[in-house]
Amino acid sequence: MKTTDLKLYKGNIFYFNENITLKDFSPDKEAPGRLYHYIENGLLAVENGKIKAVGDYDTCIKDFQDAQIIDYSGKMITPGFVDTHLHVTQSGIVAAYGEKLLEWLNNYVFPCEAAYHDDLAARIDINFFLKELIKNGTTTACGYGPLKYKATDILFEELSRRNMRFITGNTMQDRNSPKYLSLPAKENYEIAREIILKWHNKGRLSYAITPRFAFSSSEELLGLAGALKMEFPDLYIQSHIDENFAEIEGIKKLFPWSKNYLDVYDRFGLATDKTIFGHCLHLTEDEYEGMRDKKVIISCCPISNSFLGSGLFNFRKMMEFTDRITLGSDWGAGNTLSMLAVLDEFYKISMLQDFKVYSMTRWFLATLGAAKSLGLSDFIGSFKPGKEADFIIIDPKATELLSYRSARVKNIYELLFVLMTLGDSSLIEETYIYGQSMKGFE
Ligand SMILES: [Zn+2]
Numbered sequence: 001m002k003t004t005d006l007k008l009y010k011g012n013i014f015y016f017n018e019n020i021t022l023k024d025f026s027p028d029k030e031a032p033g034r035l036y037h038y039i040e041n042g043l044l045a046v047e048n049g050k051i052k053a054v055g056d057y058d059t060c061i062k063d064f065q066d067a068q069i070i071d072y073s074g075k076m077i078t079p080g081f082v083d084t085h086l087h088v089t090q091s092g093i094v095a096a097y098g099e100k101l102l103e104w105l106n107n108y109v110f111p112c113e114a115a116y117h118d119d120l121a122a123r124i125d126i127n128f129f130l131k132e133l134i135k136n137g138t139t140t141a142c143g144y145g146p147l148k149y150k151a152t153d154i155l156f157e158e159l160s161r162r163n164m165r166f167i168t169g170n171t172m173q174d175r176n177s178p179k180y181l182s183l184p185a186k187e188n189y190e191i192a193r194e195i196i197l198k199w200h201n202k203g204r205l206s207y208a209i210t211p212r213f214a215f216s217s218s219e220e221l222l223g224l225a226g227a228l229k230m231e232f233p234d235l236y237i238q239s240h241i242d243e244n245f246a247e248i249e250g251i252k253k254l255f256p257w258s259k260n261y262l263d264v265y266d267r268f269g270l271a272t273d274k275t276i277f278g279h280c281l282h283l284t285e286d287e288y289e290g291m292r293d294k295k296v297i298i299s300c301c302p303i304s305n306s307f308l309g310s311g312l313f314n315f316r317k318m319m320e321f322t323d324r325i326t327l328g329s330d331w332g333a334g335n336t337l338s339m340l341a342v343l344d345e346f347y348k349i350s351m352l353q354d355f356k357v358y359s360m361t362r363w364f365l366a367t368l369g370a371a372k373s374l375g376l377s378d379f380i381g382s383f384k385p386g387k388e389a390d391f392i393i394i395d396p397k398a399t400e401l402l403s404y405r406s407a408r409v410k411n412i413y414e415l416l417f418v419l420m421t422l423g424d425s426s427l428i429e430e431t432y433i434y435g436q437s438m439k440g441f442e
Contacts, residue, residue, distance in 0.1 A: 004047050004048055005047065005048060005435070006045065006046070006047045006052065006064065006067045006068075007045070007046050007047075007067065007068055007070060007435070008043055008044070008045050008046075008061070008064055008067050008068065008069045008070065009043070009044040009045075009046065009069075009070050009072060009077055009391075009393075010041070010042070010043055010057055010069055010070070010071050010072060010073055011041075011042065011044075011071075011072035011073060011074070011075045011076065011077040011393065012038070012039065012040045012041070012042060012074070012075065012076050012077065013037065013038070013039040013042035013043075013044055013054060013076075013077045013078070013383065014036065014037070014038050014039075014076055014077070014078045014412065015036065015037055015054075015078060015079055015367075015368070015382045015383045016035060016036045016037075016363075016364055016367065016368040016369075016381075016382055017034065017035050017036060017037065017382075018368075018377075018382055018384050020035050020364075020368075021323050021369075021372065022319065022323035022325065022361070022364065022365070022369055023323050025358065025360065025361040025364065027316070027319075027355075029358070030358045030359070030360060030413050031358065031360035031361065031364075035360065035364075036360060036412075037054075037383075038412045039054075039055065039056055041056070041057045041058075041073070042054065042055065042056060042057055042060075042077070043055060043056070043057040043060040043061060043064075044077055044383060044391070045060065045063075045064055045067070046389040046432075046435045047435075048435070049163075049388060049389055049434040049435040049436075050385075050386060050387065050388060050389055050435070051383050051384065051385050051386065051387050051388075051389050052385060053385055054383040054385065072393050072429075074396075074397070075393050075394060075395050075396070075429060076393070076394040076395075076396065077391060077392075077393055077394075078367075078391060078392060078394060079139075079367050079368070079380065079381055079382055079383065079390060079391055079392075080137055080138060080139025080140065080367075080380075080390040080391055080392050080431060080432075080433075081136075081137050081138045081139065081140075081339035081366050081367060081392070082138070082139070082140045082141070082326070082339075082366060082367060082370035082371055082374070082376075082380070082381070083133075083138045083140075083141040083142070083327070083328055083329050083331075083337070083339055083342075083366075084141070084142045084276055084297065084299040084326040084327065084328045084370055084373075084374070085142060085238070085276065085278040085299040085301050085328025085329070085330050086133075086141055086142070086143050086144070086328060086329050086330060086331035086332070086334070086337070087109075087143065087144045087171075087330070087331055087332040088126060088129055088143040088144065088145055088146070088155060088168065088331075089112070089113045089116055089125070089144070089145070089146050089151075089171075089332075090109060090112060090113070090331060090332025090333075091125060091128055091129050091132070091331070091332075092112040092115065092125065093108040093109060093112040093332065094331065094332065094335055095335050096108040099308075100244060100246070100308055100309055100310070101243055101244035101246070101247055101308050101310060101333075102215075102244065102246050102247060102250070104308060104333065106178075109332065110177065110178050110180075110181045113146065113147065113171075113181055114178075114180050114181055116146040116147065116148065116151040117148060117151070117180075119150050119151065119154065122146060122150070122151035122154050122155075123154050123158070126151075126154060126155050126158050127158060129331075130158060130159070130162065130164075131441075132337050132425075133331075133337050134162075134431045134433070134438045134441075135337075135425045135428065135431070136336075136337040136338045136339065136340075136424075136425045136428060137338075137339065137340075137392040137394070137425070137428040137431050138329075138337060138339055139164065139165070139380070139390035139391075139392070139431060139432075139433055140164070140165045140166060140167075140370075140371075140374075140376070140380055140390065141166060141167070141168075142166075142167040142168070142208060142236070142238055142276050142299070142328070142374070143155075143166065143167070143168040144168070144169075144171045144210055144212065144238065145168045145169055145170050145171055145210065146170060146171065147170060147171055147172075147173070147181055147183065148170070148183075148191065149170070149191045149194060149195065152169070152170040152191065152195050153195065153198070153199075155168060156168070156195065156198070156199040156202075156205060159205055160199075160202065160203055160205060162433060162438070162441065163203065163204060163433055163434045163436070164204060164205075164433055165204040165205075165376065165379060165380055165388065165390065166204065166205055166206070167205075167206045167207075167208045167236050167238075167276075167374070168205075168206075168207070168208055168210070169192060169195065169207050169208040169209055169210040169236075169238075170188070170191050170192055170195060170210060171210050171211075171212050172188035172189075172192065172209075172210060172211045172212065172217065172221060172225065173188070173211070173212045173216040173217060173221075174188060174216070174217065174218050174220075174221045175216060175217065175218050175221075176215055176216045176250075177212075177216050185218055185220040185221040185223075185224055186220075186224070188221055188224070189221075189224035189225075189227070189228065192207075192209065192225075192228055193228065195207060196228070196232055196235065200232065200235065201234075204379075204388070204434070206235075206236055207232075207235055207236070208235065208236035208237060208238045208276070209225050209228050209229060209235055209236070209237045209238075209270070210237075210238050210239070211225050211239050211270070212239070212240065213239050213240040213241070213243075213247070214239070214241075214251055214254070214255065214261065214264045214265065215247055215250050215251060215254065219255075219268075222264070222265070222267075222268040222270065223268055225237070225268060225270055226268035226269035226270055229269055229270065229272065230269065234274070235274065236274045236275070236276065236374075237270050237272060237274060237275040237276070238275070238276040238277075238278070239265065239270070239275070239277060239278070240277070240278045240279055241261050241262065241265070241277045241278070241279060241280055242261050242262075242279060242280055242281050242282045242283050242287065243278070243279035243281055243282075243305075243308075243310050243311075244281075244282075244308070244310050244311075245282065248261060248282060251264060259286060260284050260286055260287050260290075261287065262283075262286075262287045262290045262291065262294075263290070265277075266290065266294065271290065271294040271296055272294065272295075272296065273294070273295035273296065273297075274297075274375070275294070275296045275297065276296075276297045276298075276299050276326075276374075277291070277296050277297070277298060277299065278299045278301055278328060278330065279299070279300075279301055279304075279305065279310065279313070279330075280298050280299075280300065280313065280318070281305060281310055281311040281312070281313055281314075282311060288317070288318070288320075288321045289321065291318075291321055291322055292321040292322050295322070295324065296322075296324070297324045297326060297373045297374065298318060298322065298324060298325045298326065299326050299327065299328040300313040300315065300318075300325065300326070300327050300328070300346065301313075301327070301328040301329065301330035301333075301334060301342075302327075302342060302345040302346045302348070302349045303329065303330065303333075303334040303335060303336060303341065303342055303345045304328075304329075304330030304332075304333035304334040305349070306345060306349065307333055307334065307335060308333050312349050312352060312353055313346075313349060314353065315346070315350050315353075315355065315357060316350075316353065316355045323373075324373040325365060325369075325373070326365060326366075326369065326370040326373050326374070327339065327342050327343065327346060327365050327366050327370070328342070329341075329342050336424065337425075338423070338424045338425055339366045340419060340420050340423040340424060340427075341423075341424055342366070343362045343363065343365075343366055343420040344420050344421050346362055346365075347362065347420070347421075358413070359413050359414075359416040359417045359420065360413065360416065362420065363416055363420075367381055367382075368381035368382050369381075388434055389432060389434060389435040390432065390433055390434065391432050392428055392429075392430065392431050392432070393428070393429040393430040393431075393432075394419065394423075394427055394428060394429065395427050395429045396415060396418075396419060396427065398423075398426050398427035398429070399422075399426055399427070401422060402418070402419075402422055402423065402427060405418050405422060406418055406419075
């Protein structure tokens, strides 16, 4: 007899309709019902890590008479969050006071990341980070990894142990960096190549070519990063762009031949439809057009942008050029891994620009929308049967305040708004990765 691990989850199920894109969300009104599914008293059936069925409890239960039921009545069952920009190595300097980007990197980030030269310290730190990430309900992320081979290998090992769908790579840098956190271009390249051969496309893991940013990269390094993309065309690329004015001035001096910041990456074949650019705050008109033409993936990191005083992401304008817009915590400069908090800040920075972003639109960006932008929507982002079962349980009564406030909402739109405005990791009751509860995972 074939053995399975069929499990049934009962609760209020919320997920987006498979076929929609950001363009389906109107800037002037909340999303119509055809864009999403909200099934109060629903059932999610999961088998061998995949979604088996989803629907109304009373109807669906008839197909699964003898299976184990896990009862989350009154709680929300929904796909896990996707965070498209964070730094695995920066837990040690979260909440470091008072600097803008370049000073902040030199004073806090670089010394902190050097701790990863010690393998045991790296493993302890990575485990701490992943525990926090999962506790916050994030099941997929694009992360900047350590500089060196061994620590990057440990990161992949730990991700593999949890069976997470994750995109990451060793962070490369060879200039404008302290000696202790800099490697010759060729060595960065060789580490990357070795990691790619060992880990890329292994299980649910993908490798991302990760030059920290052009400011800390020589032309030789960017050229070698481009060579990796030529050799392995399905790799992701991630880097920072147009975050801070001093950084942008620096780019003009370092690459005097360039038309703009985006042109630097493009010259080396690094602006592609699998490139995730963090920040995108101070774009020229040419760069907006370039982002559209190259079909790059945008990662807006509003908490980090506020914290470092970098600027305001212009969502309204970006949408005129592309729908490949996603959100990131930028953990490190971002002081939380909660995508609920990121969604809250995204609302606030848009309000500062007189633009109201509706609840459904925001939630979409951090779930199915991100999965689509990353080309992963065949695997994650909704509850279509056959997809991988990465989901979370949200308790809208997790705190006294939430309980008080959520008892007064009239519909799902208001509920989502309250969860994003008041929520953090405390309302994520459980995180399931590939059908496995991560509670107590060591
Ligand atoms: Zn970053």
